[in-house]
Amino acid sequence: MTDSSWPGALKDRGQPETFRARSLSASLTVKDLQRSLEWYRDAVGFHPGKQYERDGKVFGIVLEAGTAQILITQDDGARGLDRAKGDGFSLHFTTTQSVDELAARIKAHGTTLDMEPTDMPWGARSFRVRDPDGFRIAISSAP
Numbered sequence: 001m002t003d004s005s006w007p008g009a010l011k012d013r014g015q016p017e018t019f020r021a022r023s024l025s026a027s028l029t030v031k032d033l034q035r036s037l038e039w040y041r042d043a044v045g046f047h048p049g050k051q052y053e054r055d056g057k058v059f060g061i062v063l064e065a066g067t068a069q070i071l072i073t074q075d076d077g078a079r080g081l082d083r084a085k086g087d088g089f090s091l092h093f094t095t096t097q098s099v100d101e102l103a104a105r106i107k108a109h110g111t112t113l114d115m116e117p118t119d120m121p122w123g124a125r126s127f128r129v130r131d132p133d134g135f136r137i138a139i140s141s142a143p
Contacts, residue, residue, distance in 0.1 A: 025069040026091055030133050031081055033074040037061055039132050040070070043109035045102070068093055090136035094124075099141050103127045 030036040040046040040063045049069070052060035060073040070091070075081060095102070100117045106129055107113060114136070115128040126140030 023067075025071065027071040027073060028131075028133070028135055029075045029085070030072050030131075031075055032132070033058065033061065033072060035132050036072050037063075039109070039111070040072070043106045043111055044137075045105065046070070065093065066095070085133045086130075086135035090128075090138055092138045092140070094140055094142045096142060099125045099127060099139060102139055103129075 028036075037048060041048055044065070046063035046065045049062040049064045051058050051062075052073075058074075060071055063070045063072060103113060103117050111129060113127055113129050115126070117125055117127045120126050120140070120143075123143035124140040126138055128136065128138045130136055
């Protein structure tokens with residue numbers, strides 16, 4: 001963001017060089033790896049990718065949707081299995097697919113949306129949902 005009206009806007013991105021990431025992925029610790037895999041795969045439409053094993057048991061799975069990736073890992077319970085997950089955090093995905101059809105697919109798998117598909121003031125159509133662990137997800141069309 002280089003809008004000079006934004007407080008603290010960067011006037012010169014030259015020196016020192018600012019951080020320039022090439023991609024972003026998220027890692028979510030889940031209570032039930034198989035349940036989360038099924039929800040992300042069957043309800044949302046992610047494709048399972050690489051699996052990580054320890055002592056012959058799968059403890060993590062990369063989920064892919066287009067160029068977006070989420071790593072879900074099995075919670076080992078060391079910090080308490082009933083702790084709150086995702087407070088103050090949400091994942092936002094943009095897509096060229098029909099937001100309404102994606103929302104209908106998720107609802108058909110028994111999930112209640114936090115917000116039904118809605119036209120947003122900036123021109124996107126968006127809905128919100130929570131995964132089985134309560135992580136917040138927003139899916140919207142590109143404006």
